[in-house]
Amino acid sequence: MTNILVIGLGLIGGSLVKSLKSKNKNSKKNDYRIWAIDKNKKNIESALKDKYIEKGFYNYSNIKVAFDFADIIIICTFPSVALNIIKKYKDLIDDKKILSDFCGVKKDIFDSVSNKKYVGLHIMAGKEKGGYINSSESLFKNSNAIILSNDKAKKEDIKKIEKLSKDIGCEKIIFSTAEKHDYMIAFTSQLMHIIACSIVNHNQFLESLGYEGNSLSDHTRVGTIDANMWSELFLYNSKYLSDSLSEYINRLEDFKKALDKKDIDELKKLMINSNKIKSKWLKIKRR
Secondary structure (H helix, E strand, O other): OEEEEEEOOOHHHHHHHHHHHHHHHHOOOOOEEEEEEOOOHHHHHHHHHOOOOOEEEOOOOOHHHHHHHOOEEEEOOOHHHHHHHHHHHHHHOOOOOEEEEOOOOOHHHHHHOOOOOEEEEEEOOOOOOOOHHHOOOOOOOOOEEEEEEOOOOOHHHHHHHHHHHHHOOOOEEEEOOHHHHHHHHHHHHHHHHHHHHHHHOOOOOHHHOOOOOHHHHHHOOOOOOOHHHHHHHHHHOHHHHHHHHHHHHHHHHHHHHHHHOOOHHHHHHHHHHHHHHHHHHHHHHHO
């Protein structure tokens, strides 16, 4: 039995408690006891009513009690909120506890917990709409998970977070560093959201109805976005994201130059190169 404290019951935290509860139902024994903290009283009341959590608090007055209960403390909030929680309350976390988080950027959090047993987790899953009301026990199913840890964490601590990842439905798990995580996420996630928003902000988007195919829908799926959360994620990773955006702009310029010159050979060359790289990418992914 592992005691879990989840701080933050939005889309991710809500989906986490629901996934863990589902795991308990589907196993022969209860693997997890779950408590939660969220400043939104309705979220706590809903989670208690539906029996996704055993106990819940909608303020931090009982955080010492909650920390004492937990084997693993998982922060599922915006990065700024997570950093504030760590700054204010980390001295209440003893060396037996595993401190984890589900935040979308890691370097600042990693640097703030150097004296704690830290195993961070980022699951590559989400929805266009956030909040506990949109959370789901199936959100993490078949998703990729990224795990990183500091020197205070032991192998058995990392294995506990790895098990938790599998228990909530993650399929592929990779181990990374905070630096590599943020460098890659700038491209695989954050840049993709910028591209989607940029297409939606294009002056032809509204008049595209009736002319569009599936490619437009595919490219703009994440064009409906939580501006508060994503603007914060972008700024916490601004260096890597800006670099990735610059590289993308350069690749767009390759096509623009070929178009302006009416250079069909260059256009073909760019697309053939794309085909080769994508084919290689798919072969690696299928391994």
